[in-house]
Amino acid sequence: MAEKDARPTNAEQKEHKRRVRYKGKYPRKFEEKYKELDPEKYQDTIAHVIQKGNTPAGMHISIMVQEILDFLKIQPGETGFDATLGYGGHTKAMLKCLDGKGHIYATDVDPEESAKTKKRLAEQGFGEDILTIRLQNFCTIDEIAKEVGGFDFILADLGVSSMQIDNPKRGFSFKVDGPLDLRLNQEKGLSAAERLDTISREELAGMLYENSDEPYCEELAKAITDEIRKGHRIDTTTKLRRVIEQTLSFLPENKEKKDIVRKTCQRTFQALRIDVNNEFEVLYEFMEKLPDTLKPGGRVAILTFHSGEDKLVKRALKDGYRQGIYSEYAKDVIRPSAKECAQNGRARSTKMRWAVKAK
């Protein structure tokens, strides 16, 4: 049998209206990812994105959850502290161990994300009877501990959440264009762009070296401060990335160059983020106060994401052990499994350390 002619007839052609331009199956912009931005409502889409090894927009996949729970051994009736609430994934896992008895106090400095997490957890049955969320820096842990009589367990999952990294308005990622902000709380302090406005070449080189071990710190500091002195403000993520690319243009054109540029961008953004949020200062203060906030036999687990953080945590726990404050501490770091790293690329740089307060 001959196939029917699929071409349109003259009449059909006359009626033909121009189709609306096909925008593509997937939203390109962060704000258009409506399904992912409301993850609890679109569970299938979210499961699919996670299964492909990606983190859905507006969500954070908690790292080393089982390893943390195995170490903390949370019992119903205990009182805990989650220093870094974020999306609340770890908080929720720890709350489940309480089985309705006990309490968790959680802090975060991000007003935008912590409000969303508070609402989400309350809707899932974790209201103020069992969970208290404070918009506070974790270095104020001593104030909360004093109020509640100390903690049986503490978790700190340092750094930034995926929601913060993925939101272009926050300026954490060099991969998308946005204001060069990098503050965990955009309502307080100077943005990274404002910090660069007045920084000297020497101070910037020192910041890049101290915060990220940046090998091209001198070249980058010169290029960035020269650009600003010429009146070209570096106030977007793209502008900073371009200066970095230009500074490294002397590198031979080979397959390693792309990787070097990417890593230099990562380190530069990290150094600025550490600086504008005083990350080392507050972590140091937290580690100093930590022993007095733990009850005898209390457990603490800390996840770090770069060598500066890890060194600081390791030293504080080791010193505490030597002084007899901790009865045990992690002499070696615990790493996420290969399976977890394959499923969540953001887990690859994670190191977990722990300690137990002497009785």
Ligand SMILES: C[S@@+](CC[C@H](N)C(=O)[O-])C[C@H]1O[C@@H](n2cnc3c(N)ncnc32)[C@H](O)[C@@H]1O
């Ligand atoms: C890696 S995320 C935590 C993710 C969380 N554990 C989860 O499972 O969803 C780190 C969070 O800590 C917060 N944060 C970073 N430094 C902080 C500080 N000094 N005080 C309080 N919160 C802080 C960030 O705003 C971010 O939300």
